Amino acid sequence: MSLPTSYRQWTLANHPTGKPTYSGSSATFSLETKDLPSLTDGHVLVQVLYLSNDPAQRGWISSPDQIEPERLYVPPVQVGEPMRARGLGKVLASKAEGFSEGDIVQGNMCWREYAVLDAKDPAQGLRVAKELPGGLSITHYLGALGGTGLTAYFGLVEVVGCKAGEKVVVSGAAGATGSMVVQIAKHLVGAANVIGIAGNDEKCKWVESLGADKCLNYKSPNFASELRDAVKSAGGCDVYFDNVGGEILDLMLGNMSRHGRVAACGAITGYNGEAPLPMKNYFNVISMRLEIKGFIVIDYLHKAMEVIGKLVGAVKEGKVKIGDENETVVKTKFEEIPGTWLKLFEGANQGKLVTAL
Amino acid sequence: MSLPTSYRQWTLANHPTGKPTYSGSSATFSLETKDLPSLTDGHVLVQVLYLSNDPAQRGWISSPDQIEPERLYVPPVQVGEPMRARGLGKVLASKAEGFSEGDIVQGNMCWREYAVLDAKDPAQGLRVAKELPGGLSITHYLGALGGTGLTAYFGLVEVVGCKAGEKVVVSGAAGATGSMVVQIAKHLVGAANVIGIAGNDEKCKWVESLGADKCLNYKSPNFASELRDAVKSAGGCDVYFDNVGGEILDLMLGNMSRHGRVAACGAITGYNGEAPLPMKNYFNVISMRLEIKGFIVIDYLHKAMEVIGKLVGAVKEGKVKIGDENETVVKTKFEEIPGTWLKLFEGANQGKLVTAL
Known part of the structure; x- marks a missing residue:
């Protein structure tokens, strides 16, 4: 040739x-x-x-x-x-x-x-x-076995140190990254509870089929109170994996448990220069001793091969779909x-x- | 008696x-x-x-x-x-x-x-x-040798781990906590550069007399560009000690160095339920891998005696006024x-x- x-x-x-x-x-x-x-x-x-x-x-x-x-x-x-x-x-x-x-x-x-x-x-x-x-x-x-899977894994495990038994909320849960976060949290880390947030009921069903204990549609007119109730029923939220920023981030600041950590992965508003994010609940960062940590997956790529191996293994075992x-x-x-x-x-x-x- | x-x-x-x-x-x-x-x-x-x-x-x-x-x-x-x-x-x-x-x-x-x-x-x-x-x-x-001094010390040293040679910005720098942050950063931690932010020129002079390399008046009509220039001249900002939240926090998010840390100590807006904080620069949290850490001094009081001893010693040596x-x-x-x-x-x-x- x-x-x-x-x-x-x-x-x-x-x-x-x-x-x-x-x-x-x-x-x-x-x-x-x-x-x-x-x-x-x-x-x-x-x-x-x-x-x-x-x-x-x-x-x-x-x-x-x-x-x-x-x-x-x-x-x-x-x-x-x-x-x-x-x-x-x-x-x-x-x-x-x-x-x-x-x-x-x-x-x-x-x-x-x-x-x-x-x-x-x-x-x-x-x-x-x-x-x-x-x-x-x-x-x-x-x-799923590249950038997005690695983003999900590193964000959850390395950036905010999510541990077995913790309660997790994930926005953009039906997205490429979010759907991996749900599965890694529930099936690899061993989170006690995972709440997903997605944009319609069909997506929510899919997210629940991946292992989320509950998935909420943020377009529901009662979303704010549904989120509050879901987090309360779960006994709090230790880790919020944020794929969207904006209003949902703001709501979550008002729902985090003391010493809760936010893995700041994405903020839709940021890309297009839309209206500034309102932060009505910012004061909770102080009063609840929250931590918001931004990260970019490329900072962790030296560990990529090991984690891709883990993810491929989890797919083989049927833990991650x-x-x-x-x-x-x-x-x-x-x-x-x-x-x-x-x-x-x-x-x-x-x-x-x-x-x- | x-x-x-x-x-x-x-x-x-x-x-x-x-x-x-x-x-x-x-x-x-x-x-x-x-x-x-x-x-x-x-x-x-x-x-x-x-x-x-x-x-x-x-x-x-x-x-x-x-x-x-x-x-x-x-x-x-x-x-x-x-x-x-x-x-x-x-x-x-x-x-x-x-x-x-x-x-x-x-x-x-x-x-x-x-x-x-x-x-x-x-x-x-x-x-x-x-x-x-x-x-x-x-x-x-x-x-100064109680709650506010401890807040300054723990926020700077324990919460965001400020180290010798780093560049620091402090808002509310003429306040009870801020004036201690300036002095602890410059004279105890050994920060390479400390920029204070205060509300009038007289206060700024006082903050500079405490050891700040520069203090900016946030009421100046050109404050945003003055802050940008000052941080650039200093070679960046590794640690922002935030006593005020709101617009100054937002500006600082746009001025932090990569992997910069924000010690979230106070947010004026939070107390009175005023308009939500706008966060035009929030996306920097992700792109610059920033960390915003809220804290409350009472979480650190088990180490209070040791730190008060340090502060009293520093007063004795003339390092902290x-x-x-x-x-x-x-x-x-x-x-x-x-x-x-x-x-x-x-x-x-x-x-x-x-x-x-």
Whole structure:
């Protein structure tokens, strides 16, 4: 088989103002064809198969005028660089120890057809993606067994130190991260009680099927009192895993037990510059000695392999269920990669949005 | 000398609705005369000399309808009980080891002329108040060398673990707690930089004289950009000691360094049920991996003696300055104890408000 000598790539051409675009003279992204560098020692040549789509990618391409680079999670993408994206690929040729032709690998693929990657560069994070049990698609390494599962695990276990017997509340419980938090809390940590919060009754049923003792619909007109009653019945709330921020966070501040901890994982309002979050119950942070801890999963990636092993083991034992609900895989032509990514911001996907090339 | 056999006491007669009162048929407090119990083993008879006035006392007498008792710092005062207050007194007679006639003691005196106190009851917190160096008034044991100094020390050192070389910002820096935070951060912890925030230029000068590298007036029209610039010049902010909450907290969330910690000590807005705090910069909690930790000094009182010893030592060495600016002592007739306490809510006092009987 002859190896490719060139590849196509989506390059950041302009920092977007408003919604990113991928056609026209001032487009955010431009499609380029590049020569592949020759394969040197310690490197692998990879064909990109799947790309992860993440809201955080929007921040990486923001204009430095809009956001100070040092306040981003990771360095921003510079104009002229390929659009950064995690993904899965197939090794076509390897000069790196531990990687063989035919291996499926995950790492920082970028929006490229092919890539020559340094196997030891931590920024690439290249590793072999082993087959999953029960015929599960390897794309779950981009979601439930990748970023979202790790976010759930590290947030719950490392950031706020959730322990067996504690009472947990999770918002966004039907989401990619939240559904893993529910299962990890109940089935791995051994929480005494898990209350989920989700956006409709059907989602709530699903969350309860995953092991939540109760799941509340935040669109209910009596949500505030239902939440209060549910937490009281559970005997309190030691850990709140917050995927949404805003009003639900504020309500939870008024429902936490003394010395309760909030794992601050997401705040929807933050992304779009909507009205400031009201914090009617902030004083509880002081009077109840609460702790709100923000975190980003990338700070914990040095422990990722160990935790992915645990999660895969839990899937094998049937303790953690993952399946089609956890991802939406969109078969995409190379020319349409930005278009699939933009679907993220329309909220059309259920679970992790994955681009299949 | 003949010992007293009765004493006067201000009793909680009714939970207040609105501003507490102390005359009329539905008054919050009523003045009563009681018989002194006989002095039994392990007890001391104390004449109350000084009373501490604290905003938290307002919470202790709130109606159970207005605030759930389990969300208070300490058990509420029940109708019929003496109004709780820390204070200083003189031992008139002792049947308790370690306490002798003539000793000055501090503890939970309540609004009483005399009290028979159990020397070992942790709720009384009775201990001998040794003379202070440099002719300082013992009333500082109720303020800078008591609750406020301990709040400053524990918040900074225990709650957020401030270390030498870190950069610190303190709001309410001219206040009783804030002025101690500035000095402890700079002169005991060895912070690389301390920025104070206060309400006028005169206060700012005083805060700088205590050791702050800079103190900013939050009433300046350019406060937000001045704060930003000051933090940038300092090379960031690792620890924010928050005495005020609200808008300044929100601004600081946008100025913290990665992994910065907020010691949440006070939030003015919380007491009076004003408009909810806006949190425009909340997302920084996540993106910058911040930690907001609420605390109440009473959780740390088991280490109080050790820390008071440190603070008194630091005063002796000239590292920490305390003086008349730290307190307002109001000579008060017994009948007027509630009136002096109510001055707290008029903001008339500078530093700790102390009632001298």
